[in-house]
Amino acid sequence: MNLTLRVWRQKNKNVNGKLISYEVKQVSPDMSFLEVLDLLNENLVKKGEEPVAFDHDCREGICGACSLVINGIPHGPDRGTTACQLHMRKFRDGDTICVEPWRAKPFPVVKDLVVDRSALDRIIQSGGFISASTGGVPNANSILVAKEDADRAMDAAACIGCGACVAACPNASAMLFVASKVSHLALLPQGKVERAHRVKKMIKQMDSEQFGNCTNHFECEAACPKKISVSFIAHMNREYLNAHLQP
Amino acid sequence: MGWNVDRGGSLCRLRLRSIIDLSGSDYLNPRSRFVKLDPRIPEGPLESKWERCKSELKLVSPANKRKYKILVVGTGLAGASAAASLAELGFSVECFCFQDSARRAHSIAAQGGINAAKNYQNDGDSVHRLFYDTIKGGDFRSREANVHRLAEISSAIIDQCVAQGVPFAREYSGYLANRSFGGAQVSRTFYARGQTGQQLLLGAYQALSRQVDAGSVILHTRSEMLDLVVVDGEARGIIVRDLIGGKVNAFTGDAVVLATGGYANVFYLSTNAKGCNVTATWRAAKRGALFANPCFTQIHPTCIPVSGDHQSKLTLMSESLRNDGRIWVPKAKGDGRPGKHIPADERDYFLERKYPSFGNLTPRDVASRSVKEVCDEGRGVGKTGQGVYLDFSDSMGRLGKNVIEERYGNLFQMYEKITGENPLETPMRIYPAPHYTMGGAWVDYHLMSNLAGLFVIGEANFSDHGANRLGASALMQGLADGYFILPYTISDYLARTKPGTVTSDHPECKRLEEEAAKRLKKLLSIRGRRTVDDIHRELGTLLWNHCGMSRSEQGLRTALEKIPELRETFWRDVTILGDREELNQALERAGRVADFLEFSELMCRDALERKESCGAHFRVEHQTESGEALRDDRHFKHVSAWEFKGENQTPELHQEPLEFSNVELVQRNYA
Numbered sequence: 078m079n080l081t082l083r084v085w086r087q088k089n090k091n092v093n094g095k096l097i098s099y100e101v102k103q104v105s106p107d108m109s110f111l112e113v114l115d116l117l118n119e120n121l122v123k124k125g126e127e128p129v130a131f132d133h134d135c136r137e138g139i140c141g142a143c144s145l146v147i148n149g150i151p152h153g154p155d156r157g158t159t160a161c162q163l164h165m166r167k168f169r170d171g172d173t174i175c176v177e178p179w180r181a182k183p184f185p186v187v188k189d190l191v192v193d194r195s196a197l198d199r200i201i202q203s204g205g206f207i208s209a210s211t212g213g214v215p216n217a218n219s220i221l222v223a224k225e226d227a228d229r230a231m232d233a234a235a236c237i238g239c240g241a242c243v244a245a246c247p248n249a250s251a252m253l254f255v256a257s258k259v260s261h262l263a264l265l266p267q268g269k270v271e272r273a274h275r276v277k278k279m280i281k282q283m284d285s286e287q288f289g290n291c292t293n294h295f296e297c298e299a300a301c302p303k304k305i306s307v308s309f310i311a312h313m314n315r316e317y318l319n320a321h322l323q324p
Numbered sequence: 325m326g327w328n329v330d331r332g333g334s335l336c337r338l339r340l341r342s343i344i345d346l347s348g349s350d351y352l353n354p355r356s357r358f359v360k361l362d363p364r365i366p367e368g369p370l371e372s373k374w375e376r377c378k379s380e381l382k383l384v385s386p387a388n389k390r391k392y393k394i395l396v397v398g399t400g401l402a403g404a405s406a407a408a409s410l411a412e413l414g415f416s417v418e419c420f421c422f423q424d425s426a427r428r429a430h431s432i433a434a435q436g437g438i439n440a441a442k443n444y445q446n447d448g449d450s451v452h453r454l455f456y457d458t459i460k461g462g463d464f465r466s467r468e469a470n471v472h473r474l475a476e477i478s479s480a481i482i483d484q485c486v487a488q489g490v491p492f493a494r495e496y497s498g499y500l501a502n503r504s505f506g507g508a509q510v511s512r513t514f515y516a517r518g519q520t521g522q523q524l525l526l527g528a529y530q531a532l533s534r535q536v537d538a539g540s541v542i543l544h545t546r547s548e549m550l551d552l553v554v555v556d557g558e559a560r561g562i563i564v565r566d567l568i569g570g571k572v573n574a575f576t577g578d579a580v581v582l583a584t585g586g587y588a589n590v591f592y593l594s595t596n597a598k599g600c601n602v603t604a605t606w607r608a609a610k611r612g613a614l615f616a617n618p619c620f621t622q623i624h625p626t627c628i629p630v631s632g633d634h635q636s637k638l639t640l641m642s643e644s645l646r647n648d649g650r651i652w653v654p655k656a657k658g659d660g661r662p663g664k665h666i667p668a669d670e671r672d673y674f675l676e677r678k679y680p681s682f683g684n685l686t687p688r689d690v691a692s693r694s695v696k697e698v699c700d701e702g703r704g705v706g707k708t709g710q711g712v713y714l715d716f717s718d719s720m721g722r723l724g725k726n727v728i729e730e731r732y733g734n735l736f737q738m739y740e741k742i743t744g745e746n747p748l749e750t751p752m753r754i755y756p757a758p759h760y761t762m763g764g765a766w767v768d769y770h771l772m773s774n775l776a777g778l779f780v781i782g783e784a785n786f787s788d789h790g791a792n793r794l795g796a797s798a799l800m801q802g803l804a805d806g807y808f809i810l811p812y813t814i815s816d817y818l819a820r821t822k823p824g825t826v827t828s829d830h831p832e833c834k835r836l837e838e839e840a841a842k843r844l845k846k847l848l849s850i851r852g853r854r855t856v857d858d859i860h861r862e863l864g865t866l867l868w869n870h871c872g873m874s875r876s877e878q879g880l881r882t883a884l885e886k887i888p889e890l891r892e893t894f895w896r897d898v899t900i901l902g903d904r905e906e907l908n909q910a911l912e913r914a915g916r917v918a919d920f921l922e923f924s925e926l927m928c929r930d931a932l933e934r935k936e937s938c939g940a941h942f943r944v945e946h947q948t949e950s951g952e953a954l955r956d957d958r959h960f961k962h963v964s965a966w967e968f969k970g971e972n973q974t975p976e977l978h979q980e981p982l983e984f985s986n987v988e989l990v991q992r993n994y995a
């Protein structure tokens with residue numbers, strides 16, 4: 078296949094960027110999307126042009142590093158799939174494909190397609206944990222967890238922290254990301270002790286990072302490569318309300 | 325040129341064209357250094373060594389802990405668990421990773437599970453059995469005392485992870501579920517769907533985040549360690565490049581912990597994440613830390629085959645598939661018919677034929693070699709001929725399609741995304757791929773290297789898996805090291821050390837900062853014709869062919885001739901654009917590949933030197949009549965620990981003899 082890629086190029090966070098078109102020839106349908114960027118980069122370097130910067134690591138859909146908006150959709154057209162797992166057989170010969178970074182105020186562009194997502198880490202640091210120091214914990218089987226709760230907690234915990242939910246949301250809301258951690262921990266008996274404190278702290282941090290609010294567009298769920306359900310946002314809202322109703 | 329063996333010489337007198345650092349850096353000639361290879365294994369019966377060791381370790385008083393700074397490089401299972409636990413104890417910790425978030429360390433990708441000798445299933449498991457399986461699985465090339473401690477600690481890891489909220493699989497009763505894994509005879513593997521590594525890492529990352537919030541850990545993401553600062557024989561700091569701003573700075577502390585993972589990416593194509601590298605441990609080796617068993621690299625049998633030259637990484641398909649899939653190739657060479665059109669009597673179920681009692685569940689190394697063999701005979705399947713079928717049609721017939729889909733549905737989806745084929749309709753194709761590295765920095769029982777103050781944990785050390793690692797035991801080791809071993813042993817070291825003796829204005833820090841910057845400048849100034857990936861790919865092919873699944877003296881010698889040539893090509897003809905003081909991913913990769921180009925020579929040298937077959941190290945000259953690995957316990961029952969002797973010097977082999985007083989050394993037999 079031969080493709081035209083329109084790629085966002087931006088030298089650093091202090092200058093403006095723009096879309097630049099590149100032709101990429103001899104793309105095999107078996108290639109992953111990132112392998113096409115590899116190919117583009119090899120060609121660019123051979124021509125003496127600087128390669129395109131993009132985040133990636135595991136290339137199997139689990140580390141959450143890759144973060145490309147492909148034809149306007151975070152992670153591209155294939156539902157429940159990260160950009161690194163998107164394969165070129167989903168495209169057609171002659172296609173023009175637009176590749177941009179996550180666009181959201183709390184995610185400033187670092188270079189080309191690379192953005193700074195450290196705001197998500199700071200939200201977890203503010204309270205997204207159970208305070209169980211190493212050692213001195215009970216035998217694992219002394220804490221029973223109903224299978225349905227464990228399964229549901231796992232559904233929420235599957236979040237890979239890529240930030241596609243934020244990129245997809247017209248308000249740049251991080252509600253799905255925060256809700257998945259709040260729900261994962263609140264659903265388990267181990268996490269119940271700190272639940273009120275946790276949800277308050279995390280939401281406070283989320284707001285201070287300038288993420289927007291949820292106005293029920295549900296674009297986040299549609300873009301989530303792990304198909305995390307927006308019902309967790311409702312769960313978090315309940316947690317938040319309960320936390321404030323408590324004395 | 326090249327490597328030649330001193331005829332009639334002892335093992336230690338192998339001569340090697342020494343590793344030339346063409347970047348022009350200036351390594352001290354460590355002639356005066358005296359390498360002490362004391363594993364510090366505690367006295368007493370195996371079962372009580374760790375208790376005894378703990379009771380004898382010195383402690384730092386609570387009021388003083390804050391004064392000690394520990395630098396932890398790596399935020400995978402090993403690094404994150406260590407950094408969090410050390411900060412909880414009250415030490416000052418600074419923690420580094422090259423990804424944009426600590427949560428993205430390669431541990432996140434582990435799928436299958438984590439072992440623990442809980443015996444929740446009442447199926448006969450015990451600490452001793454886990455110990456024995458691990459020692460035997462490693463083909464008797466690991467230390468009894470370390471492995472026993474690992475088995476002892478395994479249980480506490482599960483307790484810790486559950487307390488943190490890791491959502492392990494549960495039974496309807498609410499109790500934890502287990503599965504059997506990697507051919508083990510007991511069900512001792514704990515798992516969280518197919519994302520066990522992710523959930524364990526998030527547990528450790530969250531514990532780490534809590535300490536960041538408390539101000540006890542300073543986290544440096546997008547930061548890469550480029551060198552180790554050694555002052556008066558003790559590790560006192562690291563040289564770090566900030567990957568965004570490009571600045572190179574020294575960080576100093578009272579101890580350095582490397583938790584930087586494995587080096588399977590030396591083969592270019594592997595199941596590891598793209599960023600995995602050998603830089604931290606190799607740089608430490610160049611500063612005097614011994615590197616142990618570099619040739620022990622594991623090739624995993626069930627990965628999705630290469631589809632073309634564009635391939636950038638290989639994807640693991642969980643080992644659990646072998647429980648229900650049958651592996652076969654056509655009996656006839658070059659049989660081009662689609663798998664499902666080949667009648668049963670024209671198929672060769674070669675693992676079942678060769679190993680009737682273990683069949684498709686033979687250990688990783690044995691299965692991988694057999695797969696390669698049939699492909700080398702020209703009976704491989706798929707476009708490239710580098711693949712064999714893993715076929716579920718019999719088990720679908722027996723159990724029903726829905727049962728198989730329920731068991732492996734998510735893996736089948738992943739396979740379909742990558743290959744465009746549905747394994748429920750067409751047999752899956754698999755081929756072996758580099759996956760894990762048992763070799764690593766040499767450490768003693770305290771997980772400290774021969775360089776005082778340098779601790780190495782997780783996949784980056786060599787300690788527990790001998791010549792072959794069993795499934796679900798890497799996660800166990802990483803967390804054992806980080807949560808439960810290092811916090812004890814490092815305290816003992818610090819209790820004997822005065823805090824804050826070296827600061828970043830020390831001349832050695834300045835010297836090494838300049839040296840690292842010079843190397844980066846040099847890389848950017850070459851402006852040749854070849855890309856970094858292009859050269860890395862060539863190195864990978866060379867190693868795959870000569871130091872991969874089977875190794876021969878001739879092949880290794882060829883590799884040892886070609887690696888220095890390729891290294892020269894790299895330093896002459898590589899091209900890296902862009903600047904030093906900005907985000908420059910090609911420059912990052914170039915540094916890592918430059919290190920692989922040096923390290924790989926040691927790997928081949930070690931493989932050449934170990935004239936036996938054991939575990940994943942298969943020397944064609946040393947096999948049984950039936951083609952199985954033939955160990956030579958008389959000559960090779962030791963750890964090979966290599967000392968870098970400086971530029972243009974012969975690296976020196978040190979041997980740590982292995983004593984086995986609790987297990988009998990048997991020849992592994994899976995027929």
Ligand SMILES: Cc1cc2nc3c(=O)[nH]c(=O)nc-3n(C[C@H](O)[C@H](O)[C@H](O)COP(=O)(O)OP(=O)(O)OC[C@H]3O[C@@H](n4cnc5c(N)ncnc54)[C@H](O)[C@@H]3O)c2cc1C
Nearest residue numbers: 398399400401402422431436437549585782783796798799
């Ligand atoms: C696909 C796959 C599946 C697996 N499945 C299983 C399984 O089911 N069960 C099992 O037990 N094991 C499994 N393993 C093996 C296991 O995942 C790894 O051995 C283990 O996670 C390694 O952990 P670690 O903490 O030692 O290193 P890693 O998780 O690799 O972490 C390394 C850390 O070091 C940092 N780092 C590296 N170099 C530098 C540098 N120069 N400067 C700064 N930072 C640096 C990285 O940023 C990272 O934070 C699997 C491996 C793979 C590849």
Ligand code: FES
Nearest residue numbers: 134136141143161
């Ligand atoms: S590169 Fe890891 S999720 Fe895409």
